[in-house]
Amino acid sequence: MKVIWAPWRMEYIVSNEKVEACIFCPGGDRSEDEERLILFVGPLTMVIMNRFPYINGHLLVAPVRHVPGLDDLSGEEMLDLLVMVRRSIGILHGLMGPDGFNVGLNLGKVAGAGVDSHMHFHIVPRWSGDTNYMTVLGETRVIPEHIRETYHKLLPRFQEATLDPGGWDESS
Numbered sequence: 012m013k014v015i016w017a018p019w020r021m022e023y024i025v026s027n028e029k030v031e032a033c034i035f036c037p038g039g040d041r042s043e044d045e046e047r048l049i050l051f052v053g054p055l056t057m058v059i060m061n062r063f064p065y066i067n068g069h070l071l072v073a074p075v076r077h078v079p080g081l082d083d084l085s086g087e088e089m090l091d092l093l094v095m096v097r098r099s100i101g102i103l104h105g106l107m108g109p110d111g112f113n114v115g116l117n118l119g120k121v122a123g124a125g126v127d128s129h130m131h132f133h134i135v136p137r138w139s140g141d142t143n144y145m146t147v148l149g150e151t152r153v154i155p156e157h158i159r160e161t162y163h164k165l166l167p168r169f170q171e172a173t174l175d176p177g178g179w180d181e182s183s
């Protein structure tokens with residue numbers, strides 16, 4: 012691995028020592044949303060930025076309930092989750108203009124899930140030629156300042172989505 016600049020890896024180790032709570036379960040306290048990179052918490056679905064992204068703009072969309080798999084979701088939760096996946100793609104597309112997206116689930120540790128007890132969709136924006144970029148940067152990939160900057164660009168878009176959940180204009 013080629014370490015270019017990765018101070019957050021230390022933060023990860025430190026925070027793992029003291030925080031046992033699930034990174035997805037939003038809890039009732041919204042004051043730490045920015046620190047936790049939480050963009051949206053609805054009645055059924057939430058959106059959080061991946062702290063260890065494959066690329067800038069890597070989002071995670073999860074049910075608010077702490078459940079491991081698709082079988083545990085109600086029909087209403089399934090629909091809400093997929094609607095939020097679509098909305099997140101629309102927001103990323105409008106803000107960052109990627110050429111495509113990878114959207115997927117890692118179910119179980121063996122499949123690559125970092126947190127396998129609380130299911131979540133990965134949404135990874137892709138740009139033509141970004142594989143070269145990712146190969147070069149290896150595991151470091153994105154510096155944390157970029158994550159914070161992107162968080163503050165994405166947040167108002169998700170807040171608009173909160174105010175008007177039915178009226179998202181995907182062309183914007």
Ligand SMILES: [Zn+2]
Nearest residue numbers: 033036077129
């Ligand atoms: Zn959880």
